[in-house]
Amino acid sequence: SETKAMFSVFGMTCSACAGSVEKAIKRLPGIREAVVDVLNNRAQVLYFPTYVNEETIRETIEDVGFQATLIQ
């Protein structure tokens, strides 16, 4: 069923950075919602674990160019 993951994301300096991270996450299969907060260096993602997992989401954030760590 629907699962929530929170990542810390470092290196974002503007809201366009956050937008590009959100867009990349939302392109993955099985994503319900992605909210990226540039001020607090956080990305919250709701996803369906049948289709995608935390590590794939984390690597997708890194592919955009930002260091990401799963925090919960």
Ligand code: 9UX
């Ligand atoms: Mo604009 Mo945010 O190039 O890094 S997207 S500063």
